[in-house]
Amino acid sequence: MSTTVNAVTCPVCGCLCDDIELTIENGVIAKVKNGCAMCESKFLSYKNEHRNKTPLVRKEGKLVPVSYDEAIHKAAEILANANYPILYGWSSTDCEAQRVGVELAEEVGGVLDNTAVVCHGPSILSVQEVGIPTCTLGQIRHRADLVIYWGCDPWSAHPRHLERYTTFTEGRFEGSEWKEYMNKVKASAGKKKLLSLERREIVKRKPEPIIEKVTVNKPPETLSKAGRKLIVIDVRKTMTAEVADYFIQVQPGKDYELMLAIRALVKDHELDVDQVAGVPVEYLEELVDAMVNCEFGVIFFGMGLTQSAGKFRNVDVAISLIRDLNRRTKFAILPMRGHFNVTGANTVSTWQSGYPYSVDFSLGYPRYNPGETSVVDVLLRKESDAALIVASDPASNFPRKAVEHLVANPLIVIDPHMNATALLGDVVFPAAIVGIEKAGTAYRMDHVPLPLKKVVEPPEGILSDEEILSRILEEVRVIKSQKMQEAA
């Protein structure tokens, strides 16, 4: 028996494309329409991946299968007895689970943190410093005639970003540049490349090397044309850079300088130097002309800005630049959020606690001081005495010293897959895959909430993050009240 499900939201990246069409055959996803390669691979491989089918608890050094009841009790005991547990992850699960997560963190007096702390944390700090002029992605589709990607490569990391929201979309006031672009490619590239583009495959290739000495070309005439223009600013020539009208290869670590120079030019200041960050000032002047003269411009920025030298200083000046540009025309700026629901994690945490991440509940009320209350810092100071990790794999991306402390203490992991962190865990829960086996809600990178669908059943007996967390919370309360009674 085969059925199709329409308007499925893709639980992979922050684009949260919600037009995916799935064909289900005998309870299994057989076909994926409209998605990019990342999307297809998630929907088609979920069932093949190695998944453990029962909760595991470490006994005498070995992870052994146990019942959910036993694992939940064990996890609750760990959290209820901990003085300063950390509860980390959250960006790849739904808001429904995140809500329970905040409540659990509050109940056990722990530190609640999400993966924003290692990607767009600096962007949030900047918003708290200077605010952010922004908009939903549809505004860009309808109105933007100038799109700038800075320090990000949507072609590889958010493959449908251009075709759904920016350069290659048809809006009310701005058209798509797809045909133009295809003509350009036809003229320059082989048929094979063209076909692969049409199928929107990700062309696997080695990343271009970062070169210290770069030459930047003169801006093309087309930068002053009507219609949408695409500019890419990055340290390496990415796939997105290849399709851009204009690419500026910035010297590594020089984003900040370049942005300051652009900002000065936007304010009509004269620059005393001939070039900035390897870019001749006269080119920059042309670039700034294009920015000031557009009807609606936007800068998307990625980890190239937030995780390179300067971090939140970079984002600060980027946002300040957009503030200045708004005195001349309409301009917006958006971070390219990676995980499909990292935005939701910040959103839920904020409405419940007032703070988007790194929230410390150990004093009984929410406290926020990134750099002190962020999990990596807590781990590096060796202060935590237990951890709960949900839908994330810090063991493979945190600093080594932090991981050492993480695994030195009781570690609970909830994840559909046996990732590196799970292998090191003391209590490990398999979970249903959110957006495939569990319905819920996620927030797109521009804060638009979208429903996630349940399209197939999870493996028999497997619970969702939300259910597991709710049961742990309940059990923690039972244990705590028992302890209180004993004490009395």
Added chain:
Amino acid sequence: MELLIKNGFVFDPINGINGEKMDIAVRNGKIVESVNDRRAKKIDATGLTVMPGGVDIHCHIAGAEVNTGRLMRPEDHIKDTERKTTLTRSGVGYSIPSTFTTGYRYSRMGYTSLMNPSMPPLEAKHTHEELNDTPMLDKASYPLLGDWWFVLEYLQKGDLTECARYVAWMMGTTKGYAIKIVNPGGLESWGFGRNVHTIDDKVPNFDITPREIMCGLAKVNKMLNLPHTIHLHTNNLGLPGNYATTLDTMRALESVATDGKPVAHITHLQFSSFAGDDWGSMRSGAEEVAKYINAHSHITCDMGQVIFTDTTTMTADGPFEYTLYQLSGHKWVNSDVETETSGGIIPFHYKRNNAVNATQWSIALELALMIEDPWKIYLTTDHPNGGPFTAYPKIIGWLISRKARMATLKKCHKKAQKKSLLPTLKRELSLYDIAIVTRAGQAKALGLKDKGHLGVGADADIAIYNVNPETIDIARKYKTVRRAFGNAAYTIKDGKVVVKDGEIVQHVDGRTIWLDVQTAEQVKVDEEMRRRFREYWTVEYENYPVTNHYLKISDPRTIKADV
């Protein structure tokens, strides 16, 4: 569950009860004629003031914008924290409290129902998710419809019927309660960084004016028989000289008013009642505005009182927030929403010794005192725009006591003092008037028949305050009244005692009220609609509606439309 509130001084203006000593009986969450005197739980309200639970017609408490305000202002929260207790969740204030704290703080003041006035339809799920986490209160939201492309297009074509059908569809789709219009035409213009400046300016790219949008939607509102009127934030809000625009707006709406009933609610009227040509000459336009409202019956309004404190301004009026940004240079959020609306946020500190701020403070009080009929103007701060809702007791103090407001005025900027009309205004509101401006009037304007009064059949939402009108002169003892209204002796929600002596004693979840508007013919959801959807928005038709999943306790009100 039966409850008997004995012997309090009851103020129930909808039923004409003015401080009479009487008992209020409650059964199963409703007010009833009587209960079994032996079985019922009793509250001795001797010497206390009993009122219906407070109703707030306009407060920004949930949704994308409020939450971005929270996110951008850790400095707002850091000194104002709420500890977790065995009954309550933890949280933070101050001007944009976290959701649980919002619920508890309102409840402690005796409030039981709130209207969240600014919901971008595309982000309506977010609003409702937050409302689910805002306990103690019944809630409803107004979807922003004044610059929605569907509305602009149908009104431009003159097709009111089709416009009405889509508005009806939108109420059900967003689980909304009233038509919200903000700076009509200005928000679409703001999409390209522009604005409209009179009610007859053409909206760029559309063949329509603010006047046509407001009047069109006011007519649609009538055709649909919606319980509230259109809820309107005027053009040129927050700018010197805008009282003239406000008068133009009210005059334009006369054409829709045919039966003497209100057709529009002008919200946070203070922000729309500035006279003068620029910030230097800015002064109060309250007299002209009040005079007009006194002479007409088609307008209700709320104050939008300014409080001298640090707060956070947030509105769908993106261009207005941009003006504030230019004035203050402060951190600034702009957030435009495709096809529908815009938005902006700026932290703001209202200062006594700032002539403009002090004049704003005075204007709101002038309006509340000069508009003679308390059923026409209600107490709000446009929370958190004029100041946080926790300042309501202060405003009550100013309204009931000339002494209280003169004490504050004395500390204001000299120029503002000189120009203020307050010294000439002798009026002092009674507790009966306060019951109107904080609950009865608001419930009536909203068409919430089971709220804002204590008649048989009403929701048993009740506030009891430690004020004895027989023994104290409230105008002189305004500080006692202020304290009492800040910490209800009891708040009763759906017949349950939830607050006692200003402390939460029970955590309850409120309902989400929304309109199920039934039109004879409904919007057709066909391929054409889906295509249009894909063109206008970046989400699929199926994923747009707020489904029941997003309402913890759903309370739909069925409305029969005339179309």
